[in-house]
Amino acid sequence: MTSWPNVIAESAKRLEAAGVHSPRNDAELLAAHVSGLTRARLLIADDPTEAQVARLRGLIERRADREPLQHLTGSAAFRYGELAVGPGVFVPRFETELLVDWALEHLPQGGTVIDACSGSGAVAYSIATERPDVRVWAVEIDADAFEWLESNLDGTGAVPVHADAVAAGTLAELDGRVDLVTANPPYVPFEIEVAPEVRFDPSGAVYAAEAGLAVIQPLAVRAASWLKPGGWFAFEHDDTHGKAAPEILSVSGFTEVSDHDDLAGRPRFATGRLGLSP
The missing domain is CATH 1.10.8.10 (Ubiquitin-associated (UBA) domain)
Structure with a gap:
């Protein structure tokens, strides 16, 4: 033995x-x-x-x-929690924790949050459990991923929404009332070489047309409608989008636009504030 x-x-x-x-x-x-x-x-x-x-x-x-370790164990560590993951849902990455750090710093007491393209619910779960004073809606269009999302958000107070985040009617009742929109959308350009493990992630959660901006562009417009003046939008992007992502925010009505690096020094997420009314 x-x-x-x-x-x-x-x-x-x-x-x-x-x-x-x-x-x-x-x-x-x-x-x-x-x-x-x-x-x-x-x-x-x-x-x-x-x-x-x-x-x-x-x-x-x-x-x-090269099947992901998290698929084999059935869970993925993210910040202070463990999320159930498996076939049909994108495995959350450590880099996304930086976006959550930023979001928590810019979220007012008792605020309202929409997490778009929520996938496993990693961002929504973290915000809801670390800031129980806020209200969180998590939007996911894919039916398989939504099952994981519902399971992971059970008991957190966050509300899972099975819908297209970029559609004008999605959570339209919250238009102009939201303090923060977060997103980890599909953003990888088709020609980018990815790790072998990524082939086990749903392709719709990874790739977004040739340039990788097919979801980010309309999502910036939808986020601007959800947000109240002075509200913030933060989204993850490919490391080739360090210039394009802030430009999308600027032309979509956002000010105080910034791009943020990950711990390896690569462009990782962009943030902007919806312009205040005169």
């Missing part, structure tokens, strides 16, 4: 050969998932059963095929 440290080492070697970015980390997390133990506890745990080894090796092969 092999030990957990040995089977983890074997697993990490297989993932490294497959080109996985963090082989040891992923091997340990999958072993913890299979065993039900913490990563630290695995170092001193009893040897795994044959069934556990077989299950782990099966998951390792799927990960070697």
Whole structure:
């Protein structure tokens, strides 16, 4: 019978050969998932059963095929929570936490928020749970993603809305009453090379026509209608959009326009404030 440290080492070697970015980390997390133990506890745990080894090796092969780790464990860590994810929904990325940081800093007490293109609900979940004083609506058009969204937002107070975020009738009752609109829309240009794991994300949540701006442009217009004067719009974009994203905000009626880098120094999200009435 092999030990957990040995089977983890074997697993990490297989993932490294497959080109996985963090082989040891992923091997340990999958072993913890299979065993039900913490990563630290695995170092001193009893040897795994044959069934556990077989299950782990099966998951390792799927990960070697570059299936996202989060699909294999069924959850994705995001800020202070764990979100249920799997086939049919975009796996939230760490970079998006920076957008949430900014949003929380610009959200007034008791404010109203619309999270457009909400996907798994990562942004809406974080805002609703970290700021229980605010009201949050989360809009998602894709039926499969919406099921994950509903599940993740259950009990948070945030309201899931199955609709097209850029349609004029979506949440029209909130037009002119919203303090903050956030979005992590599809934005990758068709010609951009992406990580192998991205092929497991729904293509409609990733790509947005040749330039990657097919959703961002109409969404800026819709956000301007939702927002009250002085309200803010913040959205994530491709790192090739460092110039185009702020320009879209400027021509859509926003002022105090800025673009923000991620921790790697790449353009990551843009923000703007709807012009105040004279």
